[in-house]
Amino acid sequence: MATIGVCIFSAPADLSPVFRRHVVSASRKLVKLRNPFLKPLAVWTEEQPSSAATTRRNFVEKKTSSDDEERVDDVEESDSNYKRKSLKDYFDEAKELIRSDGGQPRWFCPIEHGSHTPDSPLLLYLPGLVKLIEKKVKSENSRFPKRPIYLVGDSLGACLALAVAARNPHIDLALILANPGPSADPWKTVMDSVVKGLSLQSTVEELSRNLVTLSSYLPVLADIFSKETLLWKLELLKSASAYANARLHAVKAQTLILCSGKDRLLPSQEEGQRLCPALPNCQTLFILDFMCSSAHVWQEDGVDLVTIIKGASFYRRGNNLDYVSDFIPPTTPESNKAFENIRWMSVVTSPVMLSTLEDGKIVRGLSGIPSEGPVLFVGYHNLLGFEVMPLIPQFLLERNILLRGMAHPMMFYKQGEGGSLDTGGYDIIRLMGAVPVSASNFYRLMSSKSYVLLYPGGVREALHRKGEEYKLFWPERSEFVRMAARFGAKIIPFGAVGEDDIAELVFDYNDQMKIPYLKSIIEEWSKGVIKLRADASGEVANQQVHWPFSVPKVPGRFYYHFGKPIETEGMKHELRDREKSHELYLQVKSEVEKSLAYLKEKREHDPYRELLQRLVYQATNGFTSEVPTFEP
Template identity: 50%
Template sequence: MAGGVSVVLASGFSPVRILNAPPSGTTFRRNRELFISATINLRARNTTSFKSKKAGEKNKEMGRWSFKDYLEHSKYLLGSSDGGPPRWFSPLECSSTLENSPLLLYLPGFDGNGLGLSLQYQRLEQIFDIWCLHIPIDDRTPFPELVKLVEKTVRLENHGSPNRPIYLVGESFGGCIALAVASCNPDLDLVLILANPATSFRESQYQPHIPPLKVMPDNLLPGMPYLLSLMTDSPSKLVMATLEKGVLLQQRVGEVSQGALALSSFISVMSDVLTAESLLWKLRLVSTACAFANSRLHAVKAQTLVLSSGKDQLLPSQKEAERLQKLLPICDIRCFNDSGHALFLESGIDLLTIIKASSFYRRQRYLDYASDFFPQKFTSPVMLSTLENGKIVRGLAGIPSEGPVIFVGYHMMWGLEVFPLLNCFWIDHDIHLRGLAHPCMFKKLKEGNMLDLSAFDVFRILGAVPVSATNLYRLLSLNSHVLLYPGGAREMLHRRQEEYKLFWPEKAEFIRMAARFGAKIIPFGVVGEDDVSQLLLDYDDQMKIPFLQSYYKEFNESSILLRTGSPGEIAKQDLHLPILLPKVPGRFYFLFGKQELRSKEKSDEVYLEVKSEVENCLAYLKEKREKDPYRSILARQVYQAIHGSDAEVPTFSL
């Protein structure tokens, strides 16, 4: 390749990796200055890892980039191009503190500046080491050579860490690079995250502009501001996306004005730098990339997640996502109906959560639901627990802080209790409950399922794992706090008049495993589903409707059904969607009973005691809630209006 290729990774102020020599005329110091300038202005960050955060601490996002920061740094890169070749850079402090973090290579879109992930840095750096590819505006490296550059980096890093996957996050044009690299390296463990990939560029509304540009002088260059508006979507939308909620109106107006000025300045610089010849090169490059990537799709074996925007004015992204899902062997899609082409620059987009929710985060060749989890915080309710002396107290004082622990309880309709349960444990006690969930939440077996797999994203974010003896073993070996529902789908999808009834198997399934690890077993009950909703059509009702009967029969034949060989009601775990009528919200009541820790020789006896304790907890709560003066939502709202929204609402006397 003419001039050679320089690959520089800057960490802080010192380059730590150079591949190949810089081309003649390009000094090492100039490369170094470029990347210092692109990263040195990051604001101070809260670099404490999640492992050291205590319950109640606030996450002060001091180092979070804004859209204005992105524009300012992009403008600098445009105006300070040294004529050098494409190269890598790593933003300051974007080196994960999580053990065995995989490498994430960001491949930029049409602009090539490599800062498209800047608003995502703070979140992604928790679990990734991030490198970004920068392609100078006046660079003329052909697409095949760009593919070779990324391929060389991928192979080098794979050689150093062969047991960890490498993530290629390709945005627009970068998506074509990611697919091309994956097609040329089917033997490597790659994970592709493609945001509005330019494999659909041949259908772009900008494609017809290529022929006229061949004879168009620079001073008559058409459509540059228009092209930039397509790339960055609505300027006002992206400027507003940088603002924090709750700031004073005067401050908000000032920030909007500054953001608008930054955007205007950026477009002005871009228009000055991007000549007709440069624009023509860019468009031809994307066109070549589109053709190259599409011709190699058959060879792509990598795990792929396609993110598509519903309001992408540059590319038909949602249609393209559906096409790629049909062509690629391991492909999932996530759609963002209200987003534009510059997906990662929008305030409502959190790439880290998307990756985790889609079960695409792993630190080894195969996903380990137990060990590849890291927590995120939510809100918490009020609960009751039992001390060692048998006294029932408000809160979770009776819950052991150290694992392994198995919480065994009653499963409400649709699992309505799961979210407040997990939130309370994490917020108040820094305990991450790891739920054992139905396998249908993790793997889609056929098209046309009653619910899209994305409907269960939140469960995966919260750390759920597919229910199995192997996963229970792994969680207990990690000293986890495990959430287990012996009643499973039969209990969660119960029929009319069956609320608060346990559907447990006759044989003890978890006692011996708990005894092997010395795990404490804590039975619990929860009531309140009848104050939240009313069951209109249960399974038996729906089976009387011919087309629903046929649909559910076909669906369950292709699904993973559990305990089909068990005797009794527990075997009737056909999946379906109960029809519920919402009520004015009542209140959920949780009671965690006495701890059980016995030898595995008495597993049947312990199992019956645990089940009996769950039933006792349910009976206690159903009786006591009748005496709760704050059971209705109106009473609770009045209390909080007087004492403050953060005040803990009282309940019945204990």
């Protein structure tokens, strides 16, 4: 049985979150990027490879020294030249591992090895044995006690990872458990078939055939999953499940559980729901969203473990997660997949974006946006934040700018970070650089010269009620002005309209609170939500979490207007005065209101505001052509 050891790549510590890329136009408007900061993963080995293995690129030859330390074979390889291998390639190379020669367990990495930064944490993939892994974990922890160690376990490997964590509660471990099986009785699956009239022999043969036919081009699976092997693995899983179950109470490690609803061998979703409450620092990913659509987490070429880790905000290089310094910008495939998943929004709304030049002239496009940060975008939140969906892709496509959104903490964790959280709904938001809104995160983003997206109205605006469209709900205090001035950031007020062109709000918070059943649900949902403005009162106080019901319309258009940048350079000391900072705060708020009024008036003169007119234009001029609008 093979075990894998890899180091996750990480960006340099001083890397600005402002991420520049080369853009190539395509018929589907997907971003073509080259990230000079990201390198492939690096691997290490536990034994001297055989002569056959050393000829293959995926096996790293160990350089033995007197102290028996492993070396990482650094290979510089740019992101543009890196080509991910297919599942077939991995299994072809795995043939070298299944030979029986009586040797020690082999360490195998199914990716091209490359360079990594010196402070990258270690990641171990675990289908192997507890003591062997525990030995390596202790060794790595003694060398780098301030770094976390990632243990990735799949099915049986999940049991082993939990066992290692339980035996080493003092070591900083981050567990990733895919289709975990600690509570599963593997024989139950077999015996259920026997009860239905099938013999034990035929049932095992059928399970074996199912595993083999998952991919007809991988004959090596027939060797790995023979009848005898499958019987042995089922018995081994039963033993490992009992061992892990008896030690769950001792597990202190941070844990991410990945569950597939289509796992035919193990009740993965049920097990994830059982395990998470039993672990003190656990979150679950029941739906892998745009990252995976396979029946089993690792049985599809589209699955990328690093993308999953990043999308779940599970990557850290120290004892605690730093959402700014630990952020790794999305790669080309990650961005393309993310944008393809929400591309429909841009297609049906044909967003119009207007920016303001230094001389005050309004132009179509984003040429009025400053080329250097820090820049703070301050705007109005449409219903459910729909305006963000076309906004972030457009900034990447047109200006190569990655907007770092300040998002509500409920998109990242529950109250106290100890509760179970299904993270799948917000993976794209986190992958693209959103951070929980807080003074410390705001400070870090400004200090790194980022492009920051802030909505002072927050949840109250995004979950507004009937008749409150385009009404600002901002706090009385100037929360962001002095922080922006501290770093000389440019403040860009902006407005976005169009929510009333795509849906009509019919059942809001006030309506739902009149129904006892819905009222109890809202109150229950709100219990686990982080309270941001505990000292606030009135409209901007903490909004209870609810889901406003709306009726879709034939889609109109989204319109954005970015006002003239407001300079704060040199105003650091001046804006320490609360009255002066409040004056600037009110100026920004007034400019946002002016942008909303401007767009509401101008869209009435757009000949292509309705969907039918836009479709006719694109059918005539090409579906990738930019649809005209009103004159700014």
